[in-house]
Amino acid sequence: DAMVIQNPRYQVTQFGKPVTLSCSQTLNHNVMYWYQQKSSQAPKLLFHYYDKDFNNEADTPDNFQSRRPNTSFCFLDIRSPGLGDAAMYLCATSRDATVSNQPQHFGDGTRLSIL
Amino acid sequence: AQKITQTQPGMFVQEKEAVTLDCTYDTSDQSYGLFWYKQPSSGEMIFLIYQGSYDEQNATEGRYSLNFQKARKSANLVISASQLGDSAMYFCAMLFTGGGNKLTFGTGTQLKVEL
Numbered sequence: 001d002a003m004v005i006q007n008p009r010y011q012v013t014q015f016g017k018p019v020t021l022s023c024s025q026t027l028n029h030n031v032m033y034w035y036q037q038k039s040s041q042a043p044k045l046l047f048h049y050y051d052k053d054f055n056n057e058a059d060t061p062d063n064f065q066s067r068r069p070n071t072s073f074c075f076l077d078i079r080s081p082g083l084g085d086a087a088m089y090l091c092a093t094s095r096d097a098t099v100s101n102q103p104q105h106f107g108d109g110t111r112l113s114i115l
Numbered sequence: 116a117q118k119i120t121q122t123q124p125g126m127f128v129q130e131k132e133a134v135t136l137d138c139t140y141d142t143s144d145q146s147y148g149l150f151w152y153k154q155p156s157s158g159e160m161i162f163l164i165y166q167g168s169y170d171e172q173n174a175t176e177g178r179y180s181l182n183f184q185k186a187r188k189s190a191n192l193v194i195s196a197s198q199l200g201d202s203a204m205y206f207c208a209m210l211f212t213g214g215g216n217k218l219t220f221g222t223g224t225q226l227k228v229e230l
Contacts, residue, residue: 042206042220043160088158101148101167104218106160 003027006091006107013081014115021076021110023091032074033104034066035090043090049074078112086114117142119207121221128197129229135182136192136224138207144168147211149190150218151181154204163205166190197228 005024013019023032031050035043047056049068063085065077078085088111092104118141128134140149151163166174166181174181182191194201207221 040223042222043218045217048217090158090160092160101165103150103162103165105162106152108157108159111158 004091004093004105004107006089006110008110009108010111010113012113012115015083016080019078019081019112021078021089021091021112023074023076023107024072025091025093025105026072027093027095027105028071029093029095029105030071031094031096032068033092033094034064034074034076035092036085037088037090037109039087046076081112081114083114086112088112117144117147117209117211117219119209119219119221121207121224123224124222125225125227127227127229128194130197130199132197133193133195134197134226136194136205136207136226138190138192138221140188140190140207140209142188142209142211144211147209149181149183150208150210151179151190151192152206152208153201154206154223156203160206164192194226199228199230202226202228 003026007022033048034046037043046060047066063079067075088109090109091107094102094104096102120139147168149166153161164174164176164179164181166183173183178195180193204223204225206223208218210218
């Protein structure tokens with residue numbers, strides 16, 4: 001049973017047209033993360049929520065926003081996608097953000113293409 | 116700052132053989148966790164194995180084992196009895212207490228299992 005679910009699996013949008021990617025989890029984990037992964041690279045953390053507290057990475061562009069309306073759901077909004085935003089977007093969860101022995105559990109990812 | 120180094124961009128192994136994927140890390144923290152993830156071409160990130168910095172025994176999970184040498188700051192993944200389905204990208208990652216549970220990833224090793 002999938003525990004971190006990302007929809008859709010593939011998303012195509014037009015240059016400059018806002019797009020929203022969604023993530024849900026059945027693990028009841030406190031922390032939810034969004035990563036961007038470009039081809040042949042390691043995932044890059046964009047931001048994460050610890051409960052309702054939003055934590056943005058310093059180098060995440062303003063074009064990327066996130067919402068977490070409840071424990072189960074988290075959204076990634078790209079306000080004006082550029083060609084450079086084409087990537088795999090991975091959502092992950094973990095139970096706690098204060099200890100180092102908690103693995104992050106990833107969804108299957110959403111592969112975003114920009115036309 | 117934490118850093119993970121994976122020096123093998125690509126590895127080949129024959130089916131049923133064992134293979135070691137290298138990972139070294141750099142941190143001044145005493146409490147940290149080391150993780151290995153597998154990412155098939157379909158994109159999902161699969162958690163394989165965890166080793167805590169204070170664990171005295173090497174971690175094992177089925178065909179996966181972690182050769183942890185703390186003094187050398189290495190955490191190599193050993194896959195025994197390789198299978199065709201093991202062909203994937205493998206990432207070594209680290210997180211440390213107090214770091215907001217942020218994973219630092221290595222650059223990955225692409226493993227190809229051959230007949």
